Structure formats: C-alpha cells, structure tokens
Amino acid sequence: MGFSHLLLHVLVCSLASLRGCMGSDNVPIQINDDVLGLIVFKSDLIDPSSYLSSWNEDDDSPCSWEFIECNPLSGSVSQVSLDGLGLSGKLGKGLQKLQHLKTLSLSHNNFSGDISLQLGLLSNLERLNLSHNSLSGLIPSFLDNMSSIKFLDLSQNFFSGPLPDDLFRNSLSLRYLSLAGNMFEGPIPSSLWSCASLNTLSLSNNHFSGDPDFATGIWSLERLRRLDLSHNEFSGPVPQGVSAIHNLKELQLQGNRFSGPLPVDIGLCPHLNRLDLSSNLFSGALPQSLQRLNSMNYVSLSKNMLTGEFPQWIGSLSDLEYLDLSSNALTGSIPSSIGDLKSLSYLSLSNNKLFGNIPTSMVSCTMLSVIRLRGNSFNGSIPAGLFDLGLEEVDFSHNGLIGSIPSSSSTFFSSLHTLDLSRNNLTGRIPAEMGLSSDLRYLNLSWNNLESRMPPELGYFQNLTVLDLRSSGLVGSIPADICESGSLSILQLDGNSLVGQIPEEIGNCSSLYLLSLSQNNLSGYIPKSVSRLNKLKILKLEFNELTGEIPQELGKLENLLAVNISYNKLIGRLPVGGIFPSLDQSALQGNLGICSPLLKGPCKMNVPKPLVLDPYAYGNQDGKRPRSISSPPARFHHHMFLSVSAIIAISAAIFIVFGVILISLLNVSARKRLAFMDHALESMCSSSSRSGNLATGKLVLFDSKSSPDWISNPESLLNKAAEIGQGVFGTVYKVSLGSEARMVAIKKLITSHIIQYPEDFDREVRVLGKARHPNLLSLKGYYWTPQLQLLVSEYAPNGSLQAKLHERLPSTPPLSWANRLKIVLGTAKGLAHLHHSFRPPIIHYNIKPSNILLDEKFNPKISDFGLARLLTKLDRHVISSRFQSALGYMAPELACQSLRINEKCDIYGFGVLILELVTGRRPVEYGEDNVVILNDHVRVLLEHGNALDCVDPSMGDYPEDEVLPVLKLALVCTSQIPSSRPSMAEVVQILQVIKTPVPRRMEIF
Structure with missing residues (x-):
C-alpha cells in the first residue's frame, strides 16, 4: 500500500464509528478503493438534504449507493452523477481513487475552490461536467493524462485568467467543450485545433480576445456542428473557409467586435440552421450564398453596419422562424416573397432605411407573433388582414404610414400585448374593439392625426400599464372609467383637444406614476382624488383651463418629484407639503392668482372676507361695551388702528422676505431635480420655456469648426465602437472620427444626477476643456441631447x-x-x-x-x-x-x-x-x-x-x-x-x- 493510499486509509478509519480498522484477530481489513475514495470525497462536502445518506463506509462496495453506477463486469465505479443536489464544498482528493471512473457529473451545485490537479489522475475519464457551480481560479493543465476525455463542461463558474496554450495537447478524443459563462481572457489555446473530433465548441460570455485563428484553426475543425464564441472581445475579420465545416449547424459570433464583410461562402454549409452574428461591426451586403440555406430557422444580423438592398430572395429561406436584421443600413423595400415564410414567428427590420409599402403578402405568414418595423420610411396603409393574425407585439412606429388603424378580429386582440403605431400619419378612429385586449400592456398611438374620441372601452384593459395618446388629435372628454383596471402606470394625453373636467375617478389609478394631461382644453377643478395616487411621481397639467385652488391634499404625495401647473386659471395657496413649496416659477406662471413670492401679480383666495373684531368685546360674552368705561376719543381710535396695522404690515413684510429667501434657496436644488424629471421622458421636453429647444442634438468640438459624420446617429456609432472601460460616471469607447480616422475616447455619461440644461452643461464642460496640461487627458468636446450626453477626449493608447x-x-x-x-x-x-x-x-x-x-x-x-x-x-x-x-x-x-x-x-x-x-x-x-x-x-x-x-x-x-x-x-x-x-x-x-x-x-x- 502506497503512502497516499495509507493516508486515505487512516482518514477513513477516523470516520468509521461502528468498527475499527483491525478485525477481531488483528487481521487488516481490505477496504475497497472506490469506497475509500468516495467516503473521503463525501467528507469534504456539505449535503444539506442528506442525499448521500446511503454512502456508508462499512459497505464492501459502493455499487448499491444512490447516484453511483458500476461496471457490471469489473464491479468498479464507472459513473458518479450528483447533478442538482445542492451540494457544496471543495473537490477533494478522494476522487483520485476512482481509477476506472468514466463519467463524473457534478453540475448545478455550489462547489467552490479551484480544480485540483488530482483530477488529471483519472486517466479513464470520458465525461467531466462541473458546470453551474462556484468554482474559481486558473485552469491548470489537468488534461495531460486524460487522453480519453470526450466531454468537458466547465461552464457557468468563476474561472478566470488565460488558458495554457498546451491545455488540449493530449485531448485528441475531445468532442464536446464548453467553457461558457466564466471570466477567461486572452487568446484561444492553439492546442485546441488538434482536437479533430470536436463537434461542439462553446466559449461564450467570457473575455477571450484577439483575432481568432479562423483560417488554420477553427475552420480546420471539419466535424464541428456547433460553434459559439458569442459575447467575448474578439475582433478583426472573419475570413472565408467556413464552408470547410460541412456539418456546421449553429454559428454564434454575436456580441464581439468582428469587422469586415460576412464570409461569402457561409451559405455553403448545407446543414446550418442557426446564424447569429449580431452586435458586431460587420459591413457590406448580405452574401448571396445565404439563399441556399434551406434548413435555416434562425437568423440574427442586427446591430451591425450592413448595407445594400434588402434581399429579394428572402422567401427562399422557407424554414425561417426568426429573422432580425434591425439596426443596420439596409435599403430598398420588402419583397412580396416574404409571404412564403410560412413558419416565420419573429420579424424585426427596425432602424434601417427601408421604404415602400408593407407587402400584403405578409398576411400569409400565419405564424407571426412579433413584427417590428420601427424607424424606417414605410408608407401606404397597414395591410388589411394583418391584424387578424395572432400577433403578440406590433411596432410600426416612426414611419410614414397613412390610412386608418385596421379593424381586427378577436384573435388579434386576445393575443396582443404591445401595440406601437406612434409617429405616423394615421387617421380615423381608435377601434372600440381594442377594449377586448385583455392582455394588452403597452398601447402607443401618439403623434398621429386620428381626430377621434377616446373609446370608453379603453378603461376595460385589465393589464394595460402604458397608455400614450399624445398629439393624436383626440377630442371629447376623458372617460370616467379610464382606470377601471387599476393597473395603469403611465397615462399621457398631452397635446390633444380634450375638454371637460378631469374625472374624479382618476383617483382609481392606484398604480399611476406619470399623469400628463398638458396642452388640452380641460376645465374645472383639479380633483382631490389625485391625492390618492400614492405612487405618482410626475404630474403635468400645464396649458389647460383649470380653475379654483390646488387641493391641499396633494401635499401629502410623498413620491411626487415633478409638477407643472403653469398657464391655467388657478388661484390660491400652494399645498404646504411635498414638492409644492420648492416649485420654481416655470411650473407656476401664467395663472390667475396663485399665491407665491415667485410670481408677480395678485394673490386670489377662495375665502370669505375677514371678520372685523371689536377689541372691546374681548372678555365680554354679550358683545356690549362696559358701560362704566367711557368711549375713547376718536383720535385714540385712529392711533390704535395705525399701530395694529403697522405691526401687521411689518410682520407680513418680514414673513414674505423670509419666505422669498427660503424658497429661492430651495429652488436652486428643486430646479435641478425638476430638470432631471422633465427630461426623463419625451413628454417632458415641450412644457418648460427653458427646455423648448432641447430635442435636437448639440455637438461642440473645442479644436475644430467641422462636425464629424457621427453626429446624425451617435448611439448607433457607440453600439459598434470598442468599449474600453467603465466607471462611476459612465462607459468609455474608442472611436475613430472623421475622414482622417483620428482616434478619440468617448465617454457616454450616465443620465442620473447629470446636469440636464444645455447651457449649464456647456458652461461646466468648457471649464474642464480649458484644463490643458501634459499630464491631463485633454477634453476635445461634447455631444448633448436630453437623453444622451457624451464627452469627447484624447485617447491614451497604453491603457490605464x-x-x-x-x-x-x-x-x-x-x-x-x-x-x-x-x-x-x-x-x-x-x-x-x-x-x-x-x-x-x-x-x-x-x-x-x-x-x-x-x-x-x-x-x-x-x-x-x-x-x-x-x-x-x-x-x-x-x-x-x-x-x-x-x-x-x-x-x-x-x-x-x-x-x-x-x-x-x-x-x-x-x-x-x-x-x-x-x-x-x-x-x-x-x-x-x-x-x-x-x-x-x-x-x-x-x-x-x-x-x-x-x-x-x-x-x-x-x-x-x-x-x-x-x-x-x-x-x-x-x-x-x-x-x-x-x-x-x-x-x-x-x-x-x-x-x-x-x-x-x-x-x-
């Protein structure tokens, strides 16, 4: 017996409680090596549910234990499968005794620590699955002696560092490898290319970088069926040669920085059924060879820089179920052949440069559930019958569609949960049958020309959380039962021609946090029931005909962050609590008589005239003057009146001055807080006089009079740029600007707590721009919109x-x-x-x-x-x-x-x-x-x-x-x-x- 064997034997002896290590005749008991190894392995574990209670050190063989399988011929342990048992602890040395083990599967537990080199002693191991644990540390070259390994899954752990280049030099039988969901970095080990039997390679969600060796590396793995390099830091072009992998079924390279054209021979992989190259820097046209992929059911090429016309051959991909070409620069129109995609369930062509009509043949795509065409130049009407499909999400916003919203069948409204037709030129009425949409959660018909009344059926939505009907030509009054369901969180009816009073039933909108009714013709009082909206954060009622006083109960709304009641006919005192004492002038101006030191003009109150008390009646219940006291002379009355008046006037003046100072100080911070909320949503951009011109982007370069070409779409540029760091103020990207390809760093600022007024932002950034010194990273300029603030600075090539x-x-x-x-x-x-x-x-x-x-x-x-x-x-x-x-x-x-x-x-x-x-x-x-x-x-x-x-x-x-x-x-x-x-x-x-x-x-x- 070797030293290590003897040591393990001693450990087992210490665990045994029912018998000693020696027999009654002092004859040593031979303990099965498999029993010995598994008991020592168990001793390092925490088994909260006692799944391993059948593992008894007194047994002569472990073959009857749960989760253990043995070779029926030799009786040795061949498989240990402990998946999903909630085990924790370290991977101890006991496993090295299982010399005939072929399968070790410990996935979906909470094992921690690193991988011991002792695993490399299991020379017969064929399958090793340690996925979904908390293992960490570097990966040692533990595969040197495991020449039989065929299946290796280390995914979803916390492994880090680079992989040894020779890690797979002896793993020639390897068929399945997954290292996904860790923190590996550096290049892919070149020894992997010698694993000619590999059919699945998944390295996704790591920090692998560099230019992968496609030409002589990955493309040489001719038996590969699934290749997943997604969400890493790979860069450079993907060369031709993919067609060498004849059996390839899945190719996933999304979330990297690959650039250049797509491989023209990608369509020569006849079995390819899943292709995801999204969120990269690919450019050029779609390869014509793609039309040969008759077995393809999933294609995502979104968030790239692809150009050229939308493929007219798209209908040849007859098995396609998922197609996402959004956020590119594709032009042309959608061909009628798209109706041949009978299995298509998801279609997204948003944010391209497509035009023309939405083809009526799309009605033949009977399996469609999601269709997104946002941000193009489509015109014409919405095809009749399209809304008869069982669609779940429709986004046709930001186009030029005309005509009316199609009438729809019960099938459409029973399945629909998102409908966005905003920013088109639609006319006609809002279909009353929309009230049948029991699952509808988001409805946006804003910025159209509907000239319609609000159907009362809109209040019947059971799950609607967002209702946006801004600037859509609405007339009539607000339905009293608009919040019948109580689930509405955002209600925006700005910029219409609504009349009448705000319904008292608005207080039933218990989930509401944004209520925006500005720029209508609403009249009457602000209902007190608004004070029941405890979740309300934003209240916008400006530019209406509202009268009376603001209910004092609104001061109890603790979550209210922004209020605008300007340009109405309101009078009286502001509520004393909540946000109201710190409102600035822009939120109050243009009313008849609101009492605030910030406003000029009269202060009108809905109260009766004050009573004039007789000073001589004090203490005399009958109100008569004591007869024993003679009436004072008139001059005395006059002086006494003046003294009381003077005291009241002086006290009032002091109070007003103090109030002005206090409220002015509060407004310094309140104005910024209001600015933050005013720009949190698009609807907030049109109310304030100060924010009237904030919608357009503003680019300022301190050292240049010309603007680079990214001004039109900076967000798209950043999506394709190389992220080089993150900090407490935002994310930093490396970007090449202009025709001279000048490299700069662009910091995309977080929006929370950042100055939202352009003039304030400009002033502060220009101060920083003047800070020029050889040891300061010079600030080159900035880009500003209410939703996006960027700082352009010098790029440092040597890192941090x-x-x-x-x-x-x-x-x-x-x-x-x-x-x-x-x-x-x-x-x-x-x-x-x-x-x-x-x-x-x-x-x-x-x-x-x-x-x-x-x-x-x-x-x-x-x-x-x-x-x-x-x-x-x-x-x-x-x-x-x-x-x-x-x-x-x-x-x-x-x-x-x-x-x-x-x-x-x-x-x-x-x-x-x-x-x-x-x-x-x-x-x-x-x-x-x-x-x-x-x-x-x-x-x-x-x-x-x-x-x-x-x-x-x-x-x-x-x-x-x-x-x-x-x-x-x-x-x-x-x-x-x-x-x-x-x-x-x-x-x-x-x-x-x-x-x-x-x-x-x-x-x-």
Missing part, C-alpha cells in the same frame, strides 16, 4: 495604470521604478495644475489607478477630472456615495457631511496611489481571516523600521534612497486630518527634490 499594475498578464514585464516614479511625479503635476490654476480649484474626487492613463512613453494622463462639476446640486451626498465603489481611495471626510470637501480629498487619494505603485498591492485586500488596509500596513512597517519589506518584489532593483522618502510622503498625504496633508504644489516640490541626484538632495523627512 490599473491594467499595468493589477491586471498584468504574465507575459507583460512589470513597471520599473523609473516608470513608477515618472507616473507619481506626472500625476502630481497634473493635480497641482487643477488645484492651483483654477479658481475655484477643480477637484477630481476620484483619484485611483483606473483614472490614470498612460501614453506610449508611460507619461501619466489624468482622466475623469472635475466630472463632479457635471452633477446636479440635488442631494449633496451623491458625491460621496458615488465614490463608495473606490474603496480605500476615498478620503475619510467624504463620508462626513459636516466637513468642507476640498482639494485635500484628492491628496488623500494620491497618497494611496503612491502606496499602490510602490507596493504593487491594492488599497484594501481581503484575506480568509482579516482585512489589510494598505496605508495602515505600511505605517506599521515604517514605525518598526521595516518599510522596505512592503516594496513590490516584481519591480527588481530600485534605489532605496528614493523609495523610502516616497513612501513617507505617501503616509503624510494619507493623514486622517485634512489640514495635515500638504498641498499638491508642495508635493510636486518634494518629489522633484527626491528625484534629484543624491549629492544635491536635501533631507526631506
């Missing part, structure tokens, strides 16, 4: 310090001390420029390695500086909470609202950055039993005279007389007391002294 310091591949050399000191000094100079060259100073708030970019010579360039200026003043704590993700970099005072936040916050983050550069460690590191705070760790080492023990060993040789004072400087910068930290100008001076030759250097510390 974060990548060079903490995400370095083993093949990449570490940063030298010379480069690290260059980065420290350059970053200090850039921050000093921001702090000392501007008044008020530009504060970064978020200094960390991912915001330090490097050029070709490792000169640092600070990015994202001053972006906190683009935040609204609403909720001051936004600034600190936004940077909670930068754990370890945030100055302690950022968490305390009572302290004044200034440039000392940047100096703290800069000190942490120095510590990272010197030590190569992260600011906060989590161990199994403790948490290491980097600046505390270095401070303790310095106090004990061992500071150099923390220096990054990968750096190689370094001058101690430079490193030690830099470490000391970092600790001074990370002082807990802001006033104890030096200014950035002082930091630059200190670093320049440290960098000077030793004979000239002064003693700094």
Whole structure:
C-alpha cells in the first residue's frame, strides 16, 4: 500500500464509528478503493438534504449507493452523477481513487475552490461536467493524462485568467467543450485545433480576445456542428473557409467586435440552421450564398453596419422562424416573397432605411407573433388582414404610414400585448374593439392625426400599464372609467383637444406614476382624488383651463418629484407639503392668482372676507361695551388702528422676505431635480420655456469648426465602437472620427444626477476643456441631447495604470521604478495644475489607478477630472456615495457631511496611489481571516523600521534612497486630518527634490 493510499486509509478509519480498522484477530481489513475514495470525497462536502445518506463506509462496495453506477463486469465505479443536489464544498482528493471512473457529473451545485490537479489522475475519464457551480481560479493543465476525455463542461463558474496554450495537447478524443459563462481572457489555446473530433465548441460570455485563428484553426475543425464564441472581445475579420465545416449547424459570433464583410461562402454549409452574428461591426451586403440555406430557422444580423438592398430572395429561406436584421443600413423595400415564410414567428427590420409599402403578402405568414418595423420610411396603409393574425407585439412606429388603424378580429386582440403605431400619419378612429385586449400592456398611438374620441372601452384593459395618446388629435372628454383596471402606470394625453373636467375617478389609478394631461382644453377643478395616487411621481397639467385652488391634499404625495401647473386659471395657496413649496416659477406662471413670492401679480383666495373684531368685546360674552368705561376719543381710535396695522404690515413684510429667501434657496436644488424629471421622458421636453429647444442634438468640438459624420446617429456609432472601460460616471469607447480616422475616447455619461440644461452643461464642460496640461487627458468636446450626453477626449493608447499594475498578464514585464516614479511625479503635476490654476480649484474626487492613463512613453494622463462639476446640486451626498465603489481611495471626510470637501480629498487619494505603485498591492485586500488596509500596513512597517519589506518584489532593483522618502510622503498625504496633508504644489516640490541626484538632495523627512 502506497503512502497516499495509507493516508486515505487512516482518514477513513477516523470516520468509521461502528468498527475499527483491525478485525477481531488483528487481521487488516481490505477496504475497497472506490469506497475509500468516495467516503473521503463525501467528507469534504456539505449535503444539506442528506442525499448521500446511503454512502456508508462499512459497505464492501459502493455499487448499491444512490447516484453511483458500476461496471457490471469489473464491479468498479464507472459513473458518479450528483447533478442538482445542492451540494457544496471543495473537490477533494478522494476522487483520485476512482481509477476506472468514466463519467463524473457534478453540475448545478455550489462547489467552490479551484480544480485540483488530482483530477488529471483519472486517466479513464470520458465525461467531466462541473458546470453551474462556484468554482474559481486558473485552469491548470489537468488534461495531460486524460487522453480519453470526450466531454468537458466547465461552464457557468468563476474561472478566470488565460488558458495554457498546451491545455488540449493530449485531448485528441475531445468532442464536446464548453467553457461558457466564466471570466477567461486572452487568446484561444492553439492546442485546441488538434482536437479533430470536436463537434461542439462553446466559449461564450467570457473575455477571450484577439483575432481568432479562423483560417488554420477553427475552420480546420471539419466535424464541428456547433460553434459559439458569442459575447467575448474578439475582433478583426472573419475570413472565408467556413464552408470547410460541412456539418456546421449553429454559428454564434454575436456580441464581439468582428469587422469586415460576412464570409461569402457561409451559405455553403448545407446543414446550418442557426446564424447569429449580431452586435458586431460587420459591413457590406448580405452574401448571396445565404439563399441556399434551406434548413435555416434562425437568423440574427442586427446591430451591425450592413448595407445594400434588402434581399429579394428572402422567401427562399422557407424554414425561417426568426429573422432580425434591425439596426443596420439596409435599403430598398420588402419583397412580396416574404409571404412564403410560412413558419416565420419573429420579424424585426427596425432602424434601417427601408421604404415602400408593407407587402400584403405578409398576411400569409400565419405564424407571426412579433413584427417590428420601427424607424424606417414605410408608407401606404397597414395591410388589411394583418391584424387578424395572432400577433403578440406590433411596432410600426416612426414611419410614414397613412390610412386608418385596421379593424381586427378577436384573435388579434386576445393575443396582443404591445401595440406601437406612434409617429405616423394615421387617421380615423381608435377601434372600440381594442377594449377586448385583455392582455394588452403597452398601447402607443401618439403623434398621429386620428381626430377621434377616446373609446370608453379603453378603461376595460385589465393589464394595460402604458397608455400614450399624445398629439393624436383626440377630442371629447376623458372617460370616467379610464382606470377601471387599476393597473395603469403611465397615462399621457398631452397635446390633444380634450375638454371637460378631469374625472374624479382618476383617483382609481392606484398604480399611476406619470399623469400628463398638458396642452388640452380641460376645465374645472383639479380633483382631490389625485391625492390618492400614492405612487405618482410626475404630474403635468400645464396649458389647460383649470380653475379654483390646488387641493391641499396633494401635499401629502410623498413620491411626487415633478409638477407643472403653469398657464391655467388657478388661484390660491400652494399645498404646504411635498414638492409644492420648492416649485420654481416655470411650473407656476401664467395663472390667475396663485399665491407665491415667485410670481408677480395678485394673490386670489377662495375665502370669505375677514371678520372685523371689536377689541372691546374681548372678555365680554354679550358683545356690549362696559358701560362704566367711557368711549375713547376718536383720535385714540385712529392711533390704535395705525399701530395694529403697522405691526401687521411689518410682520407680513418680514414673513414674505423670509419666505422669498427660503424658497429661492430651495429652488436652486428643486430646479435641478425638476430638470432631471422633465427630461426623463419625451413628454417632458415641450412644457418648460427653458427646455423648448432641447430635442435636437448639440455637438461642440473645442479644436475644430467641422462636425464629424457621427453626429446624425451617435448611439448607433457607440453600439459598434470598442468599449474600453467603465466607471462611476459612465462607459468609455474608442472611436475613430472623421475622414482622417483620428482616434478619440468617448465617454457616454450616465443620465442620473447629470446636469440636464444645455447651457449649464456647456458652461461646466468648457471649464474642464480649458484644463490643458501634459499630464491631463485633454477634453476635445461634447455631444448633448436630453437623453444622451457624451464627452469627447484624447485617447491614451497604453491603457490605464490599473491594467499595468493589477491586471498584468504574465507575459507583460512589470513597471520599473523609473516608470513608477515618472507616473507619481506626472500625476502630481497634473493635480497641482487643477488645484492651483483654477479658481475655484477643480477637484477630481476620484483619484485611483483606473483614472490614470498612460501614453506610449508611460507619461501619466489624468482622466475623469472635475466630472463632479457635471452633477446636479440635488442631494449633496451623491458625491460621496458615488465614490463608495473606490474603496480605500476615498478620503475619510467624504463620508462626513459636516466637513468642507476640498482639494485635500484628492491628496488623500494620491497618497494611496503612491502606496499602490510602490507596493504593487491594492488599497484594501481581503484575506480568509482579516482585512489589510494598505496605508495602515505600511505605517506599521515604517514605525518598526521595516518599510522596505512592503516594496513590490516584481519591480527588481530600485534605489532605496528614493523609495523610502516616497513612501513617507505617501503616509503624510494619507493623514486622517485634512489640514495635515500638504498641498499638491508642495508635493510636486518634494518629489522633484527626491528625484534629484543624491549629492544635491536635501533631507526631506
């Protein structure tokens, strides 16, 4: 018995409770190796449901145990299948004893830890399934001895890092490989191309990158049936040669950055039935060979840059069930042959350049359930009979369709859940039979010329959540039972000719969070029942004929964020609670007499005239003057009246002045909050006088008078651009602009809490644009719409310090001390420029390695500086909470609202950055039993005279007389007391002294 066998034997002995390891005659008991291995394997597991209770160490053989199968001839364990049992724990060493095991399947559990090299000792293993667990770490070359492996599934775990290039060198029998849903990176191992028997390869949802070797690699796997490389970071063209894989059935390359034309021979794979190349950068026309794919049932080429005419041969794909060509630049018309697609259930051609009529032959596609033609130039009428199909979703919006909405059968309205016909030229009435749509959830008929009354049947919708009938020519009154179902969340009736009162029954809309009735002819009072809409966030009633006072009960709506009641005939006091005290002038102006210090004009109240009290009646119940007191002279009455009046006038004046000051201060923040909500939805763009011209995009380039060609569709450009990073303010893309192919970085800002007024946004961005310095990433310009804000800046080709310091591949050399000191000094100079060259100073708030970019010579360039200026003043704590993700970099005072936040916050983050550069460690590191705070760790080492023990060993040789004072400087910068930290100008001076030759250097510390 070997040492490892003996060790496992001892472990089993410790588990056995009913018998010892020796027989009654002191004769050793021979334990079956399979029993031994499985019991040790079980001892490392947590089995909450006791599924493995039948595994008994006293049994001579495990063949009767649950989830175990044995070879009937040899009696050895051949299969262990523990899928979906809720097991957790590590993959212990016990499995190595199962030398005859052929199938090991542990999927859909919660195993953790890494893959042990011991698995490689299972030389007879043919199937290994570890998918859907929590395994992590790098993948070792554990397949070296597993030459029999045919099926390998490691998908849906947390494996990371690059794969060894020789990982599959001995896996020549491999037929199925899935590594999907992990965090692998780097290139595909070249040893995989030797697996000539492979028929399924799935590497989706990872971070694999580079230009895959299609020509001599993937296309050489002639037995491949399913290839899935989707949602990775692959780039470059896909060359010809796909036709070499004669048995290919599925090809999925979506969600990468593949470019160039589609392979012209892709249609020469006769068995191909699923093709998904969406969300890439493919260009050119569709290959003619595609029409030969008679077995194709799924095609998605959306979100590319495909051009040319819509294929007239589309009807030849007779088995097609799913077709998505949306978000390209296809032209031409839809051919009538599309009616030959009898199996088609999903059709999306949205956002192309198609024109002409919707072919009537589409009515023959009887299996259609989803049809999307949004954002084209289709004209003509909607084909009669199309709405008789069992459609579930119809989106014909943003076209030029004319005619009326077709009458429909009960089949249509019983299946429909989404109908969007907005922004066309439709006329006629709204079909009353729409009320039969029990499953309808979204109805948008806005921006048409219907000139119709609202059918009362609209209130019968049981599941309708969005009803948008803006600017659709509606007349008549609002039906009282419009909220009969209570499920409506958005009701938009703006820009019509509605008359009458707002129905009291509007209070039944218990789920409503947007109520917009502006620009109609509504009259009467605002019903008090609106106060029952506890979920309401936006209320827009401007430009109507509403009268009376605003119900005071509306002040109880705690969730209300935006209100506009301007240009009505309202009078009286505003509600004292909720959003109303902080409404600005634009939300109130144009009324008869609302009482607000923000408005000029009369304040009218619906109250009776005040009573004039006789001062002599106080204390006298009968109201008569005491006869014993003579009547005072008239002059005394006059003086007393003046005194009381003066007191009242002075008190009122003081109250009004105080109110004006208070409300003005509140409006500074309220205006920003209203702006955020005003631009949250398209309907909010037309009400405010300030936002009257916000719909169009605005491009500003500081260094150029010409606009690049992406101004017409920046969102489409970003969908095809290379994403290079994400941060707390948004996502960064690498984009080539203009004919000169100039490379820039474009940051797509998050919209929440970002300034929404163009003039404010322009002013703040121009300040940042003036911050030019060799160590600052220069801001080139911006693009602005209410829904999209982009910042255009210089592109740094060498990536971020974060990548060079903490995400370095083993093949990449570490940063030298010379480069690290260059980065420290350059970053200090850039921050000093921001702090000392501007008044008020530009504060970064978020200094960390991912915001330090490097050029070709490792000169640092600070990015994202001053972006906190683009935040609204609403909720001051936004600034600190936004940077909670930068754990370890945030100055302690950022968490305390009572302290004044200034440039000392940047100096703290800069000190942490120095510590990272010197030590190569992260600011906060989590161990199994403790948490290491980097600046505390270095401070303790310095106090004990061992500071150099923390220096990054990968750096190689370094001058101690430079490193030690830099470490000391970092600790001074990370002082807990802001006033104890030096200014950035002082930091630059200190670093320049440290960098000077030793004979000239002064003693700094």
